[in-house]
Amino acid sequence: MNLLEHAGKALLDAAGIAIPRGIACHTVEEVAAAANELGACVIKAQVPAGRRGKAGGIRFADAIEEAVQAAGRIFGMSIGGHVVGEVLVEQQLDIVEEIYVAILNDPETKGPLLLYSAEGGMEIEDLVADRPETLLRLPIDIREGMGLVPLERGVAQIIHTLYLLFIEADAELLEINPLVRTADGHLVALDCKLSIDDAALRRQPDLHEIGVREERSALEERGRAAGLRYIELDGEVGILANGAGLAMTTMDAVTHYGGRPANFLEIGGEAYTKGREALSLVLANGNVRSLLVNFCGAFARTDVMMAGLLEAWEEVPDDMPVFFTIHGTGDEEAIAMVRERLGIEPFELMDDAVVAAVEAAR
Incomplete structure (x- = not known):
């Protein structure tokens, strides 16, 4: 089961990881109100699919009129087989660095695996394919926990928090791409992808209520x-x-x-x-x-x-x-x-x- 971006970010926020100010919207009227409150913003399609940016599902707006036009283009789009019926309107940030961080269940190591790249963002798949050395792969021993992470203190603290959330949520994947550093030095989760093990949903009633199940025949x-x-x-x-x-x-x-x-x-x-x-x-x-x-x-x-x-x-x-x-x-x-x-x-x-x-x- 997958959580939409805004639902995953709510969990990050509750765990103490900074996220941008944002408002989930279902109509262009709601988008206009959100843009009026946030100012320069980003309108992001809320579907459980990757590469939304390449599909045209993420657009920037500096004014209310631009936000409404962008939302009008995004609502009703099909991305990864999902029709967009909800968008997340977020404040724009002044970004100086983008980082990729993910924890997933790895079938090879039979346990959680930390993935980290100092070059995150929309092109992460292409980057890793062309330059695999840019991706750090660190297996995690579930008996000992995360342990020391050979990264700067702020990023390491976020990764430790992610791991605790990964375990607590019975996750199969917890990804932040990108984790950005703003011009004022803050680390902010700009996106979040969270997939929960279906077999564990009976232990996660709250997540079950807000998650998006894959469509079944x-x-x-x-x-x-x-x-x-x-x-x-x-x-x-x-x-x-x-x-x-x-x-x-x-x-x-x-x-x-x-x-x-x-x-x-x-x-x-x-x-x-x-x-x-x-x-x-x-x-x-x-x-x-x-x-x-x-x-x-x-x-x-x-x-x-x-x-x-x-x-x-x-x-x-x-x-x-x-x-x-x-x-x-x-x-x-x-x-x-x-x-x-x-x-x-x-x-x-x-x-x-x-x-x-x-x-x-x-």
Whole structure:
């Protein structure tokens, strides 16, 4: 879940990090009033998307009339697939330095990672691509905390505060780009990007209320309502697997052998008894041309999952190719169900089942 810029900045402000004076507006009339109060200002589209400046979603104005004209151009724009219905009007600052600071969950180090560049701003992506040496990467040991940061005192204090907020908010990403130094020497967060781990939202009820959830397809909403983690993709191989790790491994294997997954779906954990709902969900995607079932049971019994699938088997088209691999707790019973009820022989090796499913989907 993402927070809009003004919501993220409110958290920074509450944590003691300076932000510009700003007013969130939903109409050009509100923009005019904000510009009248703030004077020379910046009008910024409030959407959970990057590169707003390059898309024309950030404009400067020195007078009320200019602010109204700028807002008129920004309202209704589509940026990153999001239509702008809100802008943030902020005071202009006299900037002498721009810095990039971010903390994110890093899959390589399996923990938080600090990113820092003395050259922040709108072109940070291009800068890092051309000159990667300008970006400091500092892994953070969550057992010891941030520790000493080899930067000047003021910036280091802000980074320590960011880390505490990152942990407290169950964040996946907390970014300030840019953190600016003004002509009078103050450090101010000019922008803020904050993404919260969806799995932690029950611990963050206040953030849940103000956050922007990614738009879901009708099938994804249906999966969520059923208590299933389902993501709709643009491939042709429908996948049923128990556990996120096995599901992703199966998707990787499908891609490796030249196929395209039609979905991510796990029915492990508390959802392992929902085989019927899971099968119905996968088949509801009209792009599915073959079905790949990959079960590896431990706590989740494969025979229980298979019994659930069979309850909804009438939804499987007669001409739909289906392929199984079944191992682990209850596998003898599950394999017997597949053989006796469906007349299908499960594969011993996952790779063989994947290759067959990919070929059948072509």
